[in-house]
Structures are given as C-alpha cells and as structure tokens.
Amino acid sequence: MPQLSVIVHGPNAQGHLAALLDSLAAHPLPDAEVIVAAVGDWARETAEGHTPETIVVPLPDGTGDAAARAAGAARASGRWLHFVHAKDGLPAGAPRLIAERTAELDTTDGPDPVDVLLFDHVTTTWQAAARPSPDGRRLAAAGRAARPLDEAADLLRLAPLLGNRALRAAFWHAHEELLATDDEPRAAHAALLHAGRIACLDQTAYDHRVLRPESLPPRAPGDRLALVDRYESLLPLTRDRRAVHAVLYDLMVRDLVTTFAREDLPEDVAREFFRRASLAAVRWRPEGHRRPPGLDGVRHALLEEDAYTRYRALQAANRARRAARTAVRARRRRLGAKVRDHQYRRALNRPVDPDLAVFAAYWNRGVACNPAAIAAKLAELAPRVHPVWVVTRRNAALLPPGTDHVIPGTRRYWETLATAKYLTNNVNFPNAVVKRPDAVHLQTHHGTPLKRMGLDQRDHPAAAQGMDFAALLARVDKWDYSLSANSHTTRMWERAYPSRYTSLDYGYPRNDVYYTAGAADVRAARERLGIAPGQTAVLYAPTHRDYEAGFTPRLDLAALADRLGEHTVLLVRAHYFYGGAASPPYGPRRSGRIVDVSAYDPVEELCLAADALVTDYSSIMFDYANLDRPIVIHADDWETYRTTRGVYFDLMADHPGQVARTQEELAEIFRSGAWRDANAAKARAAFRRRFCEYDDGRAAERVVRRVFLGEPEEALPPILPIEDRTPAPPPEEATA
Template sequence: MPRFSVVIPVFKVEGYLRECLDSVLEQSFRDIELIVVNDCSPDSCGAIIDEYAARDERVKAVHLPENVGLGRARNTGLERARGDYVLFLDSDDSYLPGLLQALAARLDAVGDLDILAFDHVRTHWWGRGDRSKAADLIERAGTDVFRLKDRPEYLRLFLVAWNKAFRREFFLEQGFQYAPGLYEDAPVTFMAMVTAERIGCLNRVGVAYRQRRQGAITKTPGRKHFDIFTQYEGLFAFLAERPELVWAQSLLFERAVYHMLFALKRPERVRVADRREFFDRTSDFYAEHLPAGFTLPEGSTGVYMRALAKRSYRAYQATELAERVTKAGPSKVLKARTKVGKRAYAGMYTVQRRGSLDPNLAVYTSYWDRLPSCNPLAVFDKAKELAPEVHGVWVVREELADQVPDGIDHVLRDSRRYWEVMARARYFVNNVNFPDSIVKRPGQFHLQTHHGTPLKRMGIDQRGFPAAARGMDFDRLLARVDRWDLSVSSNQHSTRQWKRAYPGTYETLHAGYPRNDRYYRSSAEDVAAIRARLGIAPGKTALLYAPTHRDYRTDWTPSFDLARLAKALGDDFVLLVRTHYLYGRNPELSDLAEQGAVIDVSRHPVVEDLCLAADALIADYSSLTFDYANLDRPVVIYADDWKVYSQVRGVTFDLLSGRPGDTPGSVATTEDELVDTFRSGRWRGPEAATLRAAFRERFCQYDDGHAAERVVRRFFLGQDAEPATVPLAQRTPAPKPSLR
C-alpha cells in the first residue's frame, strides 16, 4: 500500500499535462501511486497518459467513456486509490520539488492527521507570484494539531481540493464525494474541515497554481457559475444531518455568502445580463440559511450582506460602485489609442466592417507579408482543390508585388482593397500574426499555422531573455493570440510550447505542417528537376547549410570557413548555403558563389526545394532541422555557440545532449570537428541513423503528406481533420537524390 495516492483528473490540458505528471513522478519521495483520470478529453491527453503509464508502473491510467466533469472524475480516482493519504492535483498545476517528502516527514513526526494542509503560489503568464493570503495562518500553525472548532480562523484556508493531503480512510468514512458542476471544491473542503479531529499545516509552498490566461472555467462567464448555489445547498443539507456541527453554522454561512459575493463581483464569472438574477439567488440563500444570532462581519462584506438581507440590488450596486471608486483613485484616466489604432478604426475600414461578411473570401499572408510561402501557401493550394468556392487573396509588401507568381490574387498592405478585404473576409490564414490594427469581427475565423517547431523560446517565454524580447509588447502579443481560432501543430512538443508561450482559447489541430507534405509527395523526377535548376551536377552529394538567426547579431557572418569545408569535402560534394531571411546580402558568400566554391541559395523562394535537393543538412538551431527530418536523411548539427545561444535566446530542450529524441545526428562544435565528421563518414554512420530515427519519432509525429488536407477540411469545410495520421513506419519519404 503506497503512502500517497495522487489523483489527477484530466480534460483539455495537453499543453500542461506533461509538466504536471513530471512534477509528481520526479518527487524525491517515491512511495506513491499516481491515478490519472482522462475525463474523455478530446485532445491528445489520453495518449499522453498511456505513454506515462507504459513507462512508470506507479501510474494508473483511467479512461472515462464520457465527460463527467472535474468532481466526478476525482471521485473515480478516489475509488481506485489505495494509499494511506490521498491528494488531488489539477492537471494544469504542478508540485514543487520536495513536497511529498516534506508531507511524509511531518506525518511521521506527529502521527496520523485527517488533513494536512500546505501552501501554494500562483503562477501567471508573466511570472510567479507570492505565497497565498493564508501563508500567515499556515506559518502560525507550526507543528500544532487541532480541530477547527478550536481554531476557526483556519476555515479561511484556500477552499480547494489540491492544497491538502487527506487521510483516505477518514475521507471514505465520512462519505465525501465531489458533486457535479462548478465550485465542487467548496462543500467537500468545508465538510472535511469541520469534521476532522486532527488537522495540521505544513509551512511549505507545495503547488504552483497556474493562472491560465484564458480557458479556465472560473474565468469563463456563463450560467455555469450558478452551480455555486446547488453546491452550497448540498453543504447545508450535510450540516442539517449533523446536529453536532451546529457550532459551525455561522462560520460556514459567512464563508458561503462571501464566496457568492466574490463570484458576483467578477465579470469573468457572472455576466452583466445575469447579475440581478445571481444577486436574487444569493438573497434567497441568505434568507433561507441565516443562522440564529448571526453577526454581520465588519467592512464591505458586512455592507454587502445588509443589501442581501434587504433584497436591495440598488444598495448592492451603490456599495460596489463606492468600492470601485475607492480602489481606482481620482487620477485614473483612459489611455489614448495609438496612431495605428486610430487609423484602423477610422474611415473606410470602419464602414466596411458594418457590411456583411463574404463567406467565400480568405486572406493569406506569410512572414510579415513576404511572398506566398510556407504553411499558408500549402493550405492555399490545397483549398483550391478541396474548397474551390473559397477565393484566396494574399497580402504582400509593395516592393515584392511584381514577384508574386501568376495566378495568385494579391493586395498591397494599407491599400484601399486591403482594408476592404480585411473587413469582409471570413477566413484569415497566417504563419505569424496580422497587425494590431485588424479587428476580428464575429463570424471571422483565424488559422495560425506557425512556421516551425520551437527549439528556441517563443512568445511570452521570451520575457526572461532580454535580447530576444527586445522591443516586444507582450500585452499586444496576447491580444493578437486572442484572435486565433485554430493553431496547427506537427508534434506534441510544439503543442506544449504553443500552449505555454501563447496562452489563449484557440483549439489545437494536430494535423502536421502542410508545407512538409512535399517531403512525402515528391517523386525522384521532382527531386532531379530541382537539383538541375539549382545547378547541382549529377552524382554530387549536396550539403545544405542553413543557419538560423541570432538575436545578438545584426548581420550574418559564417560560423566556419565555408571555402575550407568545401575544399576539404572535395569534388564529390557541393555546399549549398542559405542565410536566414532576416539578414541581408553577405559579400563573402557572394564572392564564394561567384568563384564556384559554394552555391548561394539564400534568395531561393522555396526552402522545401532546397531540402529535397540536399543529401544532408548542416544546421545549427534552425527549425528547418525538424522539417528536414521527415526526409530521413542525415543531419549534422554545427553548434559552436550553443552556450551563448541557449543563454541569450533560451531553448526548450538540449539539442546537444546526445539522448535519443534530442539530437538528430552527428554534432560538431568546432570547424575541425565538422570537417572530420564528413571525412570519417560519421555523418551517415549507424549511430547517426539511430539518433535520427528517435528524433523523427518525436518531432515528425503528424507529418505524413496529408497535413494540408486535414487543415482545409477542418478549417474551411468544418469537417473532421481527415485522413488519420499514417504511422511513421508506413510513411515513404521522397527518394534520396543520390546513392552515394
């Protein structure tokens, strides 16, 4: 029998679940069981749970056939628990290191407790906050063991399930069950606190309580918040059956009404249209359960309760207004709109947005209005086939307009037609973000395709890396994220990163990257034709060198001597060099290309062509590495500045660790090592092949040649994202260009 059973109900948290599970399984105290209840989650949570259960015998995976809600999912886990103590943890939160060891030590020291409470910190998207408001209570408790009747102030501990360890037999003997609906924590917490004979506190922060920017039910306004009345009716029905708990009536009444008033005052919970009804329901509860001899509390809570007692919504509103004015202060003023915002809200754009939407108009753009490319272009091409009724219009920069391929309709940014299209289109497709000036109308849908698997830190994760975050406005970034409806992912790693880096209410579509379809659909003839256009002689082994952008460099300088490598490789090899699009023309590279030492492909419009043409990739930290892995061809990582890059930009995992799944092939950190990697044949040896296979399994999860179709069917046609993903072992990448 384990010491602790940790129960985690799971629903739509694929971006946070691994962090949560790891925080439990990596605790130094090992005598645990982890019961993970998949509440019929529609995302990949079920697969993640099974993955953990397969590799750690302490994990018990439970899959419910239908969604039953948080409370009943907890009950399901409790039924299967066998530990001396049971703890509940929400699946988007996590334990801090050492918590379970500290709990075990306290229990060993003081003997069995019915409840052992501990502290938490709130973690926001902008950082971690301080300890909870109950920190002083927890600290004052020391090692005392008490009943709530003797220490009633401890009823003010945060009324949730996940900040306490419950003695399992106590919990079961009392018959506690979490009821369906929202606010299910409250009655069970109160029931447990007033019936427990031995309560203790551990002066330790144990849980990182994630304050999700969006998506949390407590921050989603609607009728679900009326569940609070049913929950507290259940609590008072429990008290009515326990006359020995009459001493707790006034305490729990005050806490219950305070909780209802707390919900009523928050627009992210109770909608404006529902506020009067919610107030009336609270007044009904107040009148029905008011204990004899109840004394109103001091301060604003007592004033609000007087309004409830009088059933005067007007008095409640006056109290609320006075409280807001006091908090706001006389100097609070509205901020002026930016110039861009004024322009966007003025004139024709405003007029056009009053008209009806065009249900068959889609706007596309990629890389901040550069030429059509990347995932948006692949979606555009597939939409012409599967949804021909949808007309696509591309936004491009004025200086690039003459380079747009024939047959592609396009508009120049800030032109008259641009504002018309942005106002009337139903669909928006981008691999970055549309400008802040664009207003998302009801009925418009935004598809975020992204443009790579993130090795480097992205979005709000960049806050801790000043060089990467220079000039970024994170509030505006999140406002842009709020426009997303669908976010495309090519692997679970990306899903986790996007959920954390771009917190929002969007749906994740595990479709694969549409631009990578070509790696499975191109023929030997296609590959040969591309190589011929690039000037690669027949029989040559082509190496593509494609370094990424450095936030700490203003221009690009080769990290190694290109001429030396080309010479060392000999006549059987040819080196293709592609600089990052954020850098301008490099004179040294141009000179080498003119001399015939390398082929400069920096301005080639389609990077997928270059990957198909190359026998191997020399990369550093570029997301191109993840795409190229689909081809199952050798990858060599040249990482001469990994320490600097990882510290300045921040990374999501250790690319150089050498662990299967982390490192895609051979690694060189000096120019001599790079030369030797090719001379020795390590670049395509068995060890490199083994690493590549594990890397592909981790990062080429959904790329199978059908990504664009899945995206178009889901986004434009409203269908299921089909066909199903082809297993990796059954996929056939494009033929290798040479047999060397």
C-alpha cells in the first residue's frame, strides 16, 4: 500500500496536463502512485504517454469533476489521497513533502486519526506564474499539532481548494457521498467540517492555475445563485459549533457581498440574488453577531434588511466619491512631479560637489551593509568628503545620532542626488536619477548569488514578479563600479548585469569585521543578546521565498529547541523583506531558548555571537563562512526553490558543512556532533576557498582608496591568502 495516491482528474484543459505529468515523472517517489482520471480523448492520450508509471482511468467527454475524482479514488490504493486537477501543477518535490508529512501523522496518530492535511499553494494565471497565497501565515500560526476544526476554526479561511489538502483514504470513502459535488469550494469546506482532526504543513505543495475567463464557456447569470446554495448546504453542518459557525457565516456574507458588488448581473438576477442572500444572512446569523465597523458594516446591514434599492444607491455614491478622489490625487501627483522635476533639473545645472557622497542601503532602510562599512572607512581616510544617507521618513529616527540624511522625494533629496560626486548603494537608485558624466556610481550589492539575479530571472517569473528588464538595464548602465567578494560573483554579475562598469574584486566591506573583531567584541555581542557563558548559540536565518506571502518558519522551533537541549539557544532572524511583520508566530520576542532577532542590527554582530549558522539558501552563508565556524543547510524544499527561483550552482553538492532535508535530520546533525566534525570542516574549507576569495578584512580600505581617493590598482593593499587570515575567535575561545 503506497503512502500517497496522487489523483489527477479532469480534461486536458489548454494542454496543461502534459506539463503536470512530466513534472511528476521527473521526481518519482517510491511511496506514491499517480492515477489519471482522464476526461476525454486528449487527456487519455496524454496520460497514456506516461504509462506504465501512471495508472490511466479513461472517462468520456463531459464527465464532471466529482465523478472524475470518484473514478480515480476507486482505483487508488494509497493511505492518503491528493486530488489534483488536470489544469493545475505540482511544485517539484510536492508529493514527497505530502507523503513524508502524512507518514509522520500516521506514526503519531492515536485512536483519533487525522483526516485532513492542509498545505500552502501558489497561484498561476495567464498573466503571471506562481504568485504566493496569503495562507502561509495562517498555516504557520496553526503549528504542526493536529486538532479538531473547532479548535482552529480560522483554517476555514484558507483558499477552498481540494488541491491544497490531502485526505485520508478511509475518511474519503466514509464521506464520499457528502463530498461528491462539482462545486470544489463546497467540497473543500465540507471536508474540513466532517474531519475528526486536521493537521497543517506550512510549505507550498500545490500550484492552482486560474484559466483566463474569456477562454472558458460563458456562465449563465443564474449560476451565481449557486453561491447561496453552497452556504445553505454547509451551515447546517455547523450547528452547536459556535466558533466554526461564526467563521463560516463571515465567509458567506463576504462572498455574497463581494459577488453582488463585482458581478455585472442582469437586473432580475441581481434582485433575486440579493433577496436570497438577504434571507441566508438573516437565517444563519450567529447569536450576538457583531457587524464589522465602517462601510463593510453598512453593506452587511443593508443586505440583512433586503434593502436592494438603498444598496445600489450606496454603490453609486461610493463610485462617484472614489472617482472624485482619484482625480484629485492624480492632479496633485502630476503637479508635485512637475515641481520636483523642475527642481531636480535646476540642480543638475549646478557644479558637482567633489566632497559630497550619497549613501543608501536596502531601499533606504538606513546605515547598513557594504555602504555603511565604506562610509566608516571613508570618514577615517578622507574626512573631507561629507556623507549624506538616503533614508525613509519611518527609519530616520533609527539613524545613529548626528547622521546627515535626506528623505526620498524632498527638495533636498533631489538637490543632493544631483550635485553629489559619489553615489553608493547596495541596490539601485530610482530610474529618475540622472548619471552625470563627472559623478561616480558605486554598486556594492548585498550578497553572493546562489539564486538567479538580474536578466537571469527572465525564465523564472515567480522571482521576476513583473520586473521591467529594460528599466533594470538602464539603471545598470549608470554603474561605474560593481563590487565583488569572489570570482564566482564577478562572473555572475557580468552575466546578470551586462554593461561597461568596472568590477572591483576587493571583497565585501561588511565582512571586514569578521577579521578585525577580537575576543572582546565576541563577548560583548553575546552579552547584548543575553547568551550565557557555556551556551551554544545557533543562528537560524532562512531566506525569502518568492512563492510565499510572508515569513513562515520552516521548522517547529520549540520542538527543535527541546531536541537540542537546555544549553542551546536559537537566534531566529527572518528576512528583511518581511519588514515589521517579520516576527515568527511562535510567541513573544524571547521565549525560553528561542530569541527573535529579526529586527536586530547589524547582522554581523549576530554572526560574531553565534557558534553555528543554520540557513537554507540565504547569502548569509557566504558571509558567515569567513568566520570558519560550522554551517548547516536545512533544505527541505530545495527542488521547489531551485525550480521557482533558479540557482547558479547545486548547493546540495557544493555545501558549506552538513545538509539536512528534514527537521529530524537537522536535530540529529547537532545531537550527534556531525555539525562540527571532520567532514563538515572539509566541506567548509572548500566553500571558504571558493566564496571568501577576496574577503580578508581590508575590503573597505581598497574601495575607498580606489574609488574616492583615486589611487591606482597596484597601490592598493594586496589580498591576503586565505590560509594567512585570522578570523574573530569562536565564542568558546573568546569566553574561555
């Protein structure tokens, strides 16, 4: 009996079935079977091209989704079933993730088994691929513990797809008649409402494809009434389940109001829809229910009162107000843009100030990264050059005291950019910034590339996210210098950002501290973080995933901390892309041996304090390797990441220490001591030699002397061979 039966069902809509079956064939799983309930000749012919690995169940044209699912399930022998529509997709490795999680549930189940496993998904449209869903945070918040829906009613708010949930086969067969409907959202909700217990997997394991509406058969106006029927059939299942009933009621009212507002229904259908929606809203309203505040509350009240005419009047008034506000804002923007453009053009006619330098980092977050290290060295070697930082109004209050700065969009901002001799950034300046012939633009970057960047993102739309590549190249053409930490990076920048800039193979200035810091600096960093002497500090720093909506820890941090023991503290740092919402959803900023350091700056201090690094695909691994301390890669979704984001080399083969594919493997690497054994040290040494090539503690000095002081290449400090470098001492030596 296989662990998982992947049941692909439906017609070969627009030819997408072939890609789905090809992806399954490319990543076969011994403990899974693939069954295709093929509707129509095209689907059957496509599926038969993948036999004998695939079981084909041919069905006549016009067979509905419910019947196709039933036919596939009848041939399935797996313990768990995953229904995948033939138009949809599966990220690489998705069946493996589902099979492993369900196997884990099977081994931990008691007398009350888990019936449904929920997981995250992405959405692909005819316009863009693999857009992240908003479900990740809710799945992460639910945690890994299985529970009844009544204890986690918010899970009803997940996208109602059968593809983002796996069903225990015994549960499916016991409730097959209740789940047999062509209305997929109804079936998806019904599965949760009938389930005994539910578990979650906060990883992406499904790609929901939305076909262009104009390519589908037109819907009859009266079909919209089926939405009311859906909820009228589901809400009786929530009697005496107060929390579940309240959530499902909210979903119903939201869907009814949204459909009525957005659908251009004929007048007679609109009136009937509104009447029936009103009856349902009154009939199923929970006791003590409070309407939402503001305009939504007014809409709900009008719906419950069956006030069709007043609702239409409210819609018309709101449209008129929105149109008027939009027109006013547009006029203000045009006027403001003209004024700013005039001021900037006037400033561009002034002479360039040879002693003025502009610095920015991470989209104007503040003093950080390579620009910060360069500015510090500049103050030491060329104090005549005045630095001005570009920082957002929100982050200005966090600047070090006395930092001269400008706020983007202000008059002084444009005047400073227009007249500065030096412009340094670890990302790009805005498109509107003009490259003056006698100004110098220094691009420092902010990491060594594992993932594909620049033009190399064109084949990975989930990463590109609608990027304007022509505008990107126009920004790149303004660079005079591009900074690099190793020859791999130099080659990748030249490929991803082709232009005439000069590559500075000097190392990353932000990494100088790893060679200039001493034992006292290491001790001070640990004291600031509250790490007690003798504790092992493990820095966990996962990267951003383009196919996920927010930071969702890929580890059960509390369980990992327990496995590692009381002498280990986890420092958890979310990627900066997640901003103020970065804090992992496991509780307070410090909970026992787990410390949220997402907002802690600088990150270099965290690295100095840590005995080891755990990351997935973050460029922090290349920086941390300078310290010659243990690194463990947690690569639970490597296949998905490699496929959706694109990579420049195989991290599984060229890793910096040890690799774990599951949380259990990660815990065992630490418990067994493999994280710092001879094999890990050997892999780390090869990794350091390749990727820490130019980092020797004097990168900032080389940059300042070459770019700001104009010294020739031969006069710069030579790069110290890696075997002659002495990084900051590890904590066990620094605190001895």
